[in-house]
Amino acid sequence: MTAPLRVAVLGAKGRIGSEACRAVEAADDLELVAALDRDDKLDALVETGAQVAVDLTHPDAVMGNLEFCVSQGIHAVVGTTGWTEERLASLRGRLAASPATGVLIAPNFSIGAVLTMRFAEQAARFFESVEVVELHHNRKADAPSGTATRTAQLIAAARDRAGVAPQQDPTTHALEGARGATVDGVPVHSIRLRGLLAHQEVLFGDLGETLTIRHDSLHHSCFMPGILLGVRRIPTAPGLTVGLEHFMDLD
Numbered sequence: 001m002t003a004p005l006r007v008a009v010l011g012a013k014g015r016i017g018s019e020a021c022r023a024v025e026a027a028d029d030l031e032l033v034a035a036l037d038r039d040d041k042l043d044a045l046v047e048t049g050a051q052v053a054v055d056l057t058h059p060d061a062v063m064g065n066l067e068f069c070v071s072q073g074i075h076a077v078v079g080t081t082g083w084t085e086e087r088l089a090s091l092r093g094r095l096a097a098s099p100a101t102g103v104l105i106a107p108n109f110s111i112g113a114v115l116t117m118r119f120a121e122q123a124a125r126f127f128e129s130v131e132v133v134e135l136h137h138n139r140k141a142d143a144p145s146g147t148a149t150r151t152a153q154l155i156a157a158a159r160d161r162a163g164v165a166p167q168q169d170p171t172t173h174a175l176e177g178a179r180g181a182t183v184d185g186v187p188v189h190s191i192r193l194r195g196l197l198a199h200q201e202v203l204f205g206d207l208g209e210t211l212t213i214r215h216d217s218l219h220h221s222c223f224m225p226g227i228l229l230g231v232r233r234i235p236t237a238p239g240l241t242v243g244l245e246h247f248m249d250l251d
């Protein structure tokens with residue numbers, strides 16, 4: 001019998017981290033060897049022989065955590081948000097020095113959200129107008145969400161590949177912020193509301209029609225199959241992978 005994969009969770013007391021600990025503990029092929037939160041020492045990852053660390057912490061913490069993991073050859077599955085091109089470049093640099101180590105950055109672990117991104121990417125070239133609205137609980141640290149940022153980037157890249165002209169915004173008079181933020185030319189609007197969890201609408205418009213793609217995460221359990229998939233796959237996927245879709249048979 002194969003020994004269980006030794007997994008650590010960082011951000012173990014958090015909303016998603018606590019759910020991830022339970023999911024790892026419930027999986028026969030995985031062993032939760034460390035559940036760390038703020039102020040716990042990362043050395044515990046080495047002491048417990050963790051093979052994969054799942055980072056569900058905070059944008060301010062994730063880079064330091066990954067530097068440590070990669071330097072120790074510990075694979076990482078990352079749900080934490082706050083990724084920029086500069087951060088990705090820095091991480092790629094670290095991974096170059098540890099070529100057997102794998103890091104998965106998943107803007108969203110839920111199957112519906114991954115499909116939303118894929119469908120939005122497919123629709124992107126057919127509509128003149130597109131805007132993204134993301135809605136989250138009122139404890140969320142970052143805006144726009146990692147998912148909305150990634151969705152907008154994928155839409156923009158698809159439109160660019162298809163030679164679609166950048167959409168025009170005729171607004172000349174606006175209160176600052178009224179038109180949201182712009183990610184690669186796509187307007188993104190962030191709503192924070194007690195009672196919500198994680199939701200997104202991608203709205204497309206053209207002559208006489210609109211298309212809305214909406215996804216709702218209703219409970220943190222929706223992220224668990226994706227986290228477990230990432231944990232199981234990352235030891236055989238060296239280097240940087242961005243997006244859970246790379247571990248899914250989508251086509």
Ligand SMILES: NC(=O)C1=CN([C@@H]2O[C@H](COP(=O)(O)OP(=O)(O)OC[C@H]3O[C@@H](n4cnc5c(N)ncnc54)[C@H](OP(=O)(O)O)[C@@H]3O)[C@@H](O)[C@H]2O)C=CC1
Binds near residue numbers: 016036146
């Ligand atoms: N990719 C995906 O599918 C998903 C991603 N997320 C992302 O995961 C992250 C966490 O979200 P959420 O669980 O809601 O946030 P929480 O604030 O509930 O949880 C984060 C936890 O991490 C702890 N923490 C902070 N810094 C460190 C550190 N340096 N080392 C270890 N633990 C630390 C926090 O402690 P303290 O409270 O003391 O600050 C807290 O317990 C966010 O970036 C969120 O966007 C969330 C859901 C799904």
Ligand SMILES: O=C(O)C1=N[C@H](C(=O)O)C[C@H](O)C1
Binds near residue numbers: 107109146147197198
């Ligand atoms: O903070 C959250 O809750 C979530 N964060 C991720 C994001 O920023 O996209 C994923 C999901 O939306 C839940």
